Amino acid sequence: xxxxxxxxxxxxxxxxxxxATKALTDVDFACFGGEIHAILGENGAGKSTxxxxxxxxIQPTAGCIEIDGSETQLAGPAAAISRGLICMFQxxxxxxxxxxxxNLMLGAPGTSLGRLDGNIVAxxxxxxxxxxxxxxxxxxxxxxxxxxxxxxxEIAKALSRNPRLLILDEATSALNASVVQKVFHLIRAExxxxxxxxxxxxxxxEIEALADSISIFRNGTHVETFDNGAYxxxxxxxxxxxxxxxxxxxxxxEPDPNAAEVLSLDGFGWEDTLHDVSIVLRKGQITGLGGxxxxxxxxxxxGLFGLLKGTRGQCIMGGExxxxxxxxxxxxxxxxxxLIPEDRKTEGLILDQSIARNLELAALGMNTxxxxxxxxxxxxxxxxxxxxxxxxxxxxxxxxxxxxxxxLTKWLALGPRCMLLADPTRGIDVKTKTQIYALLRRLADSGxxxxxxxxxxxxxxxxxxxxxxxxxxxxxxxxxxxNITAENIIAASLNIPSKEPATRGSVHA
Amino acid sequence: MRDFLRSNKREASAFVVLAGLLSLxxxxxxxxxTTYVMTxxxxxxxxxxxxxxxxxxxxxxxxxxxxxxxxxALTNCIASYMVIGSGIEMAFGVxxxxxxxxxxxxxxxxxxxxxxxxxxxxxLATASLFVGLALLLRPTPGGQIDYDLADAMTLDVLGMPTxxxxxxxxxxxxxxxxxxxxxxxxxxxxxxxxxxxxxxxxPVAKIKLASFAMGGFFAGLAGLYFSFVTTTGDAGIGxxxxxxxxxxxxxxxxxxxxxxxxxxxxxxxxFILKTIGALMFFSGLPPLAQPFIEGLILAGAIxxxxxxxxxxxxxxxxxxx
Numbered sequence: 001x002x003x004x005x006x007x008x009x010x011x012x013x014x015x016x017x018x019x020a021t022k023a024l025t026d027v028d029f030a031c032f033g034g035e036i037h038a039i040l041g042e043n044g045a046g047k048s049t050x051x052x053x054x055x056x057x058i059q060p061t062a063g064c065i066e067i068d069g070s071e072t073q074l075a076g077p078a079a080a081i082s083r084g085l086i087c088m089f090q091x092x093x094x095x096x097x098x099x100x101x102x103n104l105m106l107g108a109p110g111t112s113l114g115r116l117d118g119n120i121v122a123x124x125x126x127x128x129x130x131x132x133x134x135x136x137x138x139x140x141x142x143x144x145x146x147x148x149x150x151x152x153x154e155i156a157k158a159l160s161r162n163p164r165l166l167i168l169d170e171a172t173s174a175l176n177a178s179v180v181q182k183v184f185h186l187i188r189a190e191x192x193x194x195x196x197x198x199x200x201x202x203x204x205x206e207i208e209a210l211a212d213s214i215s216i217f218r219n220g221t222h223v224e225t226f227d228n229g230a231y232x233x234x235x236x237x238x239x240x241x242x243x244x245x246x247x248x249x250x251x252x253x254e255p256d257p258n259a260a261e262v263l264s265l266d267g268f269g270w271e272d273t274l275h276d277v278s279i280v281l282r283k284g285q286i287t288g289l290g291g292x293x294x295x296x297x298x299x300x301x302x303g304l305f306g307l308l309k310g311t312r313g314q315c316i317m318g319g320e321x322x323x324x325x326x327x328x329x330x331x332x333x334x335x336x337x338x339l340i341p342e343d344r345k346t347e348g349l350i351l352d353q354s355i356a357r358n359l360e361l362a363a364l365g366m367n368t369x370x371x372x373x374x375x376x377x378x379x380x381x382x383x384x385x386x387x388x389x390x391x392x393x394x395x396x397x398x399x400x401x402x403x404x405x406x407x408l409t410k411w412l413a414l415g416p417r418c419m420l421l422a423d424p425t426r427g428i429d430v431k432t433k434t435q436i437y438a439l440l441r442r443l444a445d446s447g448x449x450x451x452x453x454x455x456x457x458x459x460x461x462x463x464x465x466x467x468x469x470x471x472x473x474x475x476x477x478x479x480x481x482x483n484i485t486a487e488n489i490i491a492a493s494l495n496i497p498s499k500e501p502a503t504r505g506s507v508h509a
Numbered sequence: 510m511r512d513f514l515r516s517n518k519r520e521a522s523a524f525v526v527l528a529g530l531l532s533l534x535x536x537x538x539x540x541x542x543t544t545y546v547m548t549x550x551x552x553x554x555x556x557x558x559x560x561x562x563x564x565x566x567x568x569x570x571x572x573x574x575x576x577x578x579x580x581x582a583l584t585n586c587i588a589s590y591m592v593i594g595s596g597i598e599m600a601f602g603v604x605x606x607x608x609x610x611x612x613x614x615x616x617x618x619x620x621x622x623x624x625x626x627x628x629x630x631x632x633l634a635t636a637s638l639f640v641g642l643a644l645l646l647r648p649t650p651g652g653q654i655d656y657d658l659a660d661a662m663t664l665d666v667l668g669m670p671t672x673x674x675x676x677x678x679x680x681x682x683x684x685x686x687x688x689x690x691x692x693x694x695x696x697x698x699x700x701x702x703x704x705x706x707x708x709x710x711x712p713v714a715k716i717k718l719a720s721f722a723m724g725g726f727f728a729g730l731a732g733l734y735f736s737f738v739t740t741t742g743d744a745g746i747g748x749x750x751x752x753x754x755x756x757x758x759x760x761x762x763x764x765x766x767x768x769x770x771x772x773x774x775x776x777x778x779x780f781i782l783k784t785i786g787a788l789m790f791f792s793g794l795p796p797l798a799q800p801f802i803e804g805l806i807l808a809g810a811i812x813x814x815x816x817x818x819x820x821x822x823x824x825x826x827x828x829x830x
Contacts (some may be wrong), residue, residue: 057708078710093708097701097768098694106691106698107709113692113716271822307824326824347825 006069007032008165008196009054009085014063016049023049026063027222029215031165036187036197038207038228041217042240042457042490047200050217051169054198055087056080081109084164088154088171094142101138104157124160128152131182147174155183165196172201184210202292204233204494216240233496234487241486248434249462250441255481259283262449263337263418265300267313274299274473277313281418281449286440288464288484289453291493295470297453298342301420304451305339306330317418331414333368338411342422342453344400348407351396355388355406358395362410369414380409383442384435401432408436418449425456437463457489471495519762520774527777530784537791544668550787551672552663552738558676558779559731560750561757563614565775566724568758570717571700571767572621572628576636577728577754578747580613583643584732589652589742592733599655603733610729611722613639618721622714636747643744650743654736662737672734676776684772696720701768757782760810 007030016024024046031037039047052058053065056074064071067083074080080087087093094103104124105116121138128136133152142150151174158166166187172180187210191197201207207214208228216223216239223239231239259282268277274296281287289297303311306324314321317335324330330337341347349358356374363371370376374391384405388398395403404424411419421440425433440463444450454460460467466480469492477492479485491497534550535542560577567574584606591602613635620631662671687693695716698706707713735746755765761778763770785806789799821827 055708076710077708078712081710087708089708093705095698095701095705095709095768098697102694102697103709106694106706107711111691112710112712113695113719114690116689116691116694302823302825309822309824 005032007066008068010066010069011050011053011060012064012066014053014060014065016046016053016058017061022220024053024060024220027220029222029225031196031198033164033194033196034191036191036199036210036212038199038201038211038214039217040207040214040236040240045217045240046220047217048169049220051087051089051167051198051200054080054165055085055089055167057087078107078112081107081161084162085167086158086161086163086165087167087169088158089169092150092154094150094153094157096143097141099139099141100136100145100153103142103153104138104160109161120160124153124156127156127159127186130186131155132179148176148179151175152179155186159186159190163190163195165198166190167198169200170202171199172203172206180206202494204496233491237487237490240490248430248437248458250438252462252465253284253445255285255465256282259285261319262317263304264316265304265313266316268300268303268315269312270299270303270308270310272473274303277468277475279451279468279475281451283447283449284444285465286444286450286452286463288460288467289451289470290455290457290460290467290489291470291476293455295493296473297470298422301339301422301451301453304330304420305337328365331362331366331416333366336414336417338362338414338416338419340404340407340411340419340421340424342426344403344407349395349403352394354392355386355395355398356391358406359391359410359413363413366414376413377409380412380439381405383439384409384432399429401428404428404432404436408439412443416448418451419443420451420453422453423455424452425454425459457486460484460489461486469493519769520771520777523761523774523777523781527781527784530781530788534784534788534791537788539791544665544670548663548665548670548672550784551670551676553787554780554783555672555676556731556735556738557750557753557757557783558776559727559734560754561761561775561779562679562772563724563726563728563731564754564758565763565770565772566614566696566720566727567617567628567632568755568763568765569696569700569767569770570720571703572717572721573632573755573765574617574721574724574728575629575632575751576613576617576639577724577731578749578751579636579639579643580610580725580728581732581735581750582744582747583613583639583646584610584729585736585739585746586643586646586652586742586744588654588733588736589647592658592736593653593655599658606733606736607726607729610725610727610732612725614722614725614728615718617725618718621721622717636751640744640747643747647742647744650741650745652742654740656740659737659740662734680773680776692716692719697768699767753782754779756807760807 010030011027014024014027015022029050039050041047053060056077056079059074065074066072095106098106101121104121105111108117108120111117128134131152133149133156136145136149136152142153145153151171155171172183175183187197199211211228213225213227215225216236218240262281262283264280266278269275277300279287289300291297299308302308304315304324306326306329315324322335324335329335345351359377360371363369386405387402395406398406425436440450452459452464461484464484466478467484467489468475469477469479469489471493476495479488538546540546560581563577564574587609588602588606591605592599617632617635620626620635621628624631665671666674695706695711698709698711699713699716703713736742757779758770758775759765759778760781761770761774761776763775785803789802794802818827
C-alpha cells in the first residue's frame with residue numbers, strides 16, 4: 001500500500017517546556033500511513049519528547065495535535081492506544097513483577113479493568129515466534145528476562161495491539177543483527193498493509209535500511225524532513241550538528257604527552273555493560289568521555305569511585321595497582337578521587353539542608369581537614385561566584401547552576417588529585433557553564449587530572465585534550481587534538497566508520 | 510511448574526510453614542484434633558486473615574494502611590448496635606457495616622490518590638478519625654450481636670469450621686475471578702511499576718482507589734467477623750490488629766514495596782501468626798516471653814525475604830529499593 005494522503009498524526013506549532021528548559025520549540029511534523037519515518041538527532045534534540053507527545057504520555061505546552069485531520073487532546077496513553085497509536089518505549093513499559101503473559105494482556109485495547117483477553121497472547125506468541133522469541137516462556141516473570149528478551153516481548157506487545165501508527169523508540173538497541181533483520185521484516189509488512197511507523201534509532205545503517213523518510217531534530221526544533229537517500233552521511237551529520245559557540249570555552253593549552261600519569265585504567269570492565277576500557281589520565285589534562293546516553297561511560301566513573309562491585313581489569317595510581325571498593329576509599333587522602341554525580345538533585349546534594357551543611361558532607365570524617373571551617377570552601381565559592389543570601393539558605397532555593405557550584409565546591413575543598421565529573425553542566429545557564437569551564441581548566445593547569453563525561457559534544461571539542469567515545473560498553477574511538485571534531489564524535493557515537501583516512505589514524509594516537 | 514514455584518516461592522514456603530505449625534499445634538494441644546479445637550483456632554485465624562486481606566490491598570499498590578484496626582473497631586461498634594433483631598433488620602445491619610468499611614477505605618483512597626498524601630500519613634490520620642467515631646458510638650465495651658447468627662458464623666458445618674469454609678469462599682469467589690480481570694492485573698502493575706502501568710494505558714488512579722476501597726471492604730468484614738466471635742462492640746481493638754495485619758502480609762510473602770504477593774499468601778501469613786501465638790499458649794513458655802519469640806520469628810522471616818540485596822552489584826541501587 002502506498003503512503004497515504006492524509007496524515008495519521010500531525011503536530012502544529014507544538015512546544016513543550018519543562019520549567020525553564022525548552023524540550024521542543026514550535027514543531028510542525030506529520031506522519032503518514034504506509035510510511036516508515038525515522039527521527040534523527042543528538043541527545044536532547046527532542047526526539048523522545050516528540051514520541052511521548054504522540055503517545056499521550058505528556059501534553060504539549062503550546063500548539064495542537066491533529067489525529068486523522070481533527071484536533072485531538074490525548075489525555076493519556078490509554079487515549080492514544082484506543083486510537084491505534086501504539087508506542088514501544090525506550091524505558092521499557094513492561095511491569096517487572098508480572099509474567100510475560102500478564103504483561104501482554106495488560107492494557108490491551110478493549111480490556112482496561114474488565115475481563116482479560118487471552119486471544120491477544122496467542123497473537124503475540126505468533127509474533128514472538130517470528131522474531132526468534134519462541135523460547136520465551138509465557139509464565140516467566142519479566143524481571144527474570146534479559147534485556148534483549150524484554151525488547152522482543154515489547155515488540156510483540158506493541159504489534160499485537162493492531163497499531164495504526166507504530167512508534168518505536170530505540171526498539172532494537174539490545175537485539176543482535178539477525179533478530180533485528182526479522183523485526184525489520186515485520187515492520188515492513190506492517191507498513192505494506194498501511195500502518196505508519198515512527199522510528200528512532202541511533203544505528204545509522206538501520207535507518208538507512210528501513211526508513212522511507214527521515215526527519216532531523218536539533219535543539220528541540222524540526223530541522224528538515226527528506227526522503228531516505230537524498231543526502232549522504234556527511235550532509236546528514238552536519239544537519240544534526242548546527243552552529244557552535246567558541247568564546248564559551250577557555251583557551252586550550254598545548255597538551256604535554258609526557259606529563260605524569262595520575263591514574264590509568266587497563267582492561268577495565270563490569271558485568272555485561274562495560275568491556276575492556278583503557279584510559280590514561282595525566283596531570284593537567286582534561287579527558288573527555290563521550291557517546292550516546294548509557295553506552296557505559298557512566299559506569300567508568302562509578303567504577304572508579306568504588307560504587308560497582310566485581311569490576312574487572314586494573315586501576316593504577318601513582319605507579320601502583322589499587323583496588324577501589326568503596327567511595328570512602330576513593331576519597332581517602334591516599335587516592336583522593338572526587339565524583340560529581342550526574343543527578344545533582346538526588347545524588348549530589350541534600351536539597352532540604354543548608355548550603356553550609358551540604359558543603360561539609362564530603363569533608364566529614366576526614367582527619368586531615370576540619371569540615372566545619374568555612375574558610376576551606378570560600379576560595380572556590382568566590383571563584384565560582386555563588387549567588388545566595390547566606391550559607392544557611394536551603395540548597396533547594398538555589399538555581400540549578402548555583403546548586404552545581406555547591407556540589408563542586410564540597411569536593412574541591414578536599415583538594416582532589418583526580419576529579420570525575422558526570423555531565424556537570426546539564427541544564428545549567430550559559431554564564432555558569434563558562435565559570436565551570438574556566439575553573440576546570442584552572443584546576444587542570446594546577447595539576448589535577450580531570451575525567452569529564454559529557455553529552456554535549458561542544459564540551460568534548462573545546463574543553464577536552466583527549467576524548468574517548470563509547471558505544472555499546474566499549475571505547476570505539478579515541479580522539480585527540482585537531483581530530484576532536486563534531487563530525488568525528490557523532491560518527492563514532494553512532495559507530496559509523498569515518499570516511500577520511502586522516503582521522504582514522506588518530507585511533508591509536 | 511518450575512516457573513510457578515519460582516514466581517510463587519514466597520507463598521509456597523508460607524504454606525509449607527503453616528502446615529508444619531498446624532500439625533505441631535494439633536499434636537501438642539491437650540485435647541487433640543477435635544472439631545472444637547479446630548473451630549476455635551479457625552475463628553481466631555479468620556479475624557486476623559481478614560485484617561491481613563485489608564492490608565494486602567493497600568500494600569500491593571505500594572501503599573500501607575495504618576487504619577485497618579481502626580476500621581475494624583468502628584465497624585465492630587456499628588455491628589453491636591445493628592446486627593440484632595429480625596432477619597431483615599440484621600441483614601440491613603450487615604450491609605451498613607460492610608458499607609461503612611468500604612466508605613472508610615474509599616476515604617483513604619481519595620486522600621492518597623487525589624490528596625497526594627503518602628499512604629502512611631493519610632491512614633494514620635483517618636485511623637484516629639475512625640477510632641474517634643467508634644468511641645463516640647461505644648465509650649465502653651457493650652452492645653450485643655444476635656447469638657443465633659453469631660453461632661452460625663463461628664461454629665462448624667458437618668464438622669468443618671465455618672471460618673475455613675468462608676476463607677475458601679473468599680479465595681474462590683473473590684480472589685480467583687479478580688485475578689482474571691484487568692483490575693486484578695492492574696493492582697500488581699501499579700504496585701510494581703506505576704510508570705509502566707501508565708504507559709501501558711492503565712487507569713492508575715482508578716486502580717488505586719479501587720484497591721483501597723477493597724481494603725476497606727475486608728477491614729469491614731474483619732470488624733463484622735470479630736463481632737460474631739465476641740458478640741459485643743469494643744472501640745479499643747484497633748492497634749493490635751493494625752500491626753499484626755502488617756506482620757501477616759509480610760510473613761505471607763507480600764513485598765512491602767508493592768507488586769509482589771497474593772491474597773492467599775496474606776491469608777497464610779495471618780494463619781501462621783495466629784498459630785504461633787496459639788502454640789506458645791500451650792508451650793509452657795512464660796507469657797511475657799511470647800512477644801519476644803514472635804518478634805524473633807517475624808524478624809527472621811523478613812531477613813530471608815530481604816536477602817536479595819546481597820546480590821546487588823551497583824551500590825547505588827541498594828538505596829533505590
